[in-house]
Amino acid sequence: METTRQRIIFVDDEPMVLSGLKRMLRGNRNEWDMDFVDCGGRALEMMEEKPFDVVVADMRMPGMNGAELLKVVMKEHPNTVRLILSGYADQDLVMQSVGSTHQYLAKPCEPSNLKSTIDRAFSLKASLGDSNVFDIVSQMEVVPSLPCLYLQVVEKLRDPETDISEVSEIIRQDIGMTANILKLVNSAFFGSGRKIADVDEAVTQLGMQLLKDLILVAEFFSQYEDDPLVAKAADSLWLHSQEVAGIAKLILESEGASVADKEAVLVAAMLHDLGKLILTVNFPDEYGQLLVRCAEKGESLIRMEKTQFGATHAEVGSYLLGLWGLDEKIVDTIALHHKPDQSVNADFGVLTAIHAANAMANARSKSPDWCGSRKLSKAYLELLGLVERVAVWAKF
């Protein structure tokens, strides 16, 4: 069967960078049909002439910068996947492109990294479907930036020489972060009877990969400490997310899941409703009223979010986490935790566990103002042949 090659256009004002990209990606000519141009205007002209599947734009360019170019591309060619190629120093500009970018690509752009980023962007695009998430995110004034300590740890971990004590040192710089990491490592999720009171021990226990993701979790939750309204929402979300993590882990164990899935499920559970927090921060009155109406009338939160904001908390959260480069499995799980039947993957896994655990935790909530879906997707569970397992899971 002949497969069509993906068409990619690279935009960078520096000739050296373009020729470097050309050289580096030469080996990928069989799978990608690539064009290289030196400015946004030229890229738009070419995109008028023929459709492209992917555009990869440099952030800093004279005239039209990457963020501006992608805004136009989003409007004129909404089906094109939009990537920003950015350096570590571009964080301030990167924020301008939130809402029009599918994914960031760190410089230097290695072929394998480009390939996985493109795959991730296509998968995110598919799970967001016809959502208006880009519109709503563009209207936000407070888009949480990729947490700074997380970035420091990611940088450190790129260096194979990095020692665990250096990572502990970064964590210790922040008291709120230290407290949250210790809370997570001592939570029922890990089930160890012994209390871990020290960051070094927490780091050793978690391992680098999980630690990195949990730093992201911990940092998100501690970003909102100064605003009492949001801090209250963050607290109750933390408790709910931990409950979901605990149930989801037992569900995975009961079905014999892998260690990797059990680690991913903790991160996915802690972040699955992050979109609620982001909506609360940006639209405190509207989203607050929506939550009250939802709790009082028992209406579907997802439906109400879609009507009022054009996108759900699941879509907002997964879009931003995808943008920050979180693992594809976690991002997809977050996007689909209320509609798992739309997943392209019909195997039991992290998504199944989060979907079921979330519905179960919501059903058990005694708080009158908590609103979350209790509905299990029958179609999805039937597809997986797991309808009968629900009674077992419900005991966890």
Ligand SMILES: [Fe+2]
């Ligand atoms: Fe949710």
Ligand SMILES: [Fe+2]
């Ligand atoms: Fe939830």
